[in-house]
Amino acid sequence: MRFPRVALGLPGWIDDLVADVDHKYPTDVDRMRLVVELSRRNVQNATGGPFGAAIFDLSTNRLVAPGVNLVPTTNLSIAHAEMVAIMVAQKVVGSFDLGGPGLPPYELVASTEPCAMCFGAVPWSGVRRLVCGARDEDARAIGFDEGPKMPDWVPALEERGISVVRDVCREEAATVLREYAERDGIIYNARRGEQSEMGDGR
């Protein structure tokens, strides 16, 4: 093969965090608390940026796939937490469409509202519901860039049958972002025009 394969695995510490496969996450707050903990531990373990996500099966309230930002550790700009969770969930379920016939409803929970790319990925994933913690402006407050996202992104998803819930544990989620900034975590933003030397967003 002339061209390399692309491989991407979750950090080992995640297995310990979610060792109980039968654990149930019945409420938005239960599910968001896990996702915020993923974001916090991703920083503590230096495995990526301060963002967590997960896919849950709403028929059982069980975790299907966690995700964390792996951009700096995989050298893949697309490895945002939401994208990682979606990819792992689709491998678990065995379908590129988590909303396909015969499947239970799946939900994406994200510790921060999705960037422009992750927003665009949500309809293709097949999830029926998106739950967000910190707001775009909380990410921007520490220097992260959400990309060129349409202002009316919530109704755009709802028009496609995906319900959106915001501000779940927003303060806890935003605290992880602020702590990351205080630790001088890398803010790998996309360049804006030709001036900046910075790299990847989120």
Next chain:
Amino acid sequence: MRFPRVALGLPGWIDDLVADVDHKYPTDVDRMRLVVELSRRNVQNATGGPFGAAIFDLSTNRLVAPGVNLVPTTNLSIAHAEMVAIMVAQKVVGSFDLGGPGLPPYELVASTEPCAMCFGAVPWSGVRRLVCGARDEDARAIGFDEGPKMPDWVPALEERGISVVRDVCREEAATVLREYAERDGIIYNARRGEQSEMGDGR
């Protein structure tokens, strides 16, 4: 590991198509012809949807990484041609930022204008230039969905220092889309509201 790794490789036929590693693609048309050929062969070989993409090094005019749509063959909704090309290129270069210090300018060429997700991925990738073949409406004409993409996506990229060139070999690129539709290729669109049973976009 409780959760599966995600792995993604290019189909074997691509190695034969681009066997000459020293081949140069000096013009937009040269580069687009390769990308349209990728989209055509992806259909012929049944390795995915009718979309091709590639990353080129504009300092040498050489191919860095090809990409094709691998959604149905990998079961990953994010495996659009552009995303695959970006991921493979970042593995080749060894950086999540193709626009980083010391790197030559890289270009993304896409056989069809990017969907909402791929549009959002472009600024994070670090490419300096985007060249498109078929238009959004050519994809929509055969039933594909470009997702919730902002109408002013071209200026949104240009504001970030990414130049956009459209309609390069548009007719050849759109012909591949039409041929795919005539062969009854799967149109795996996102559901719109609750009515549709269809799955993933593009």
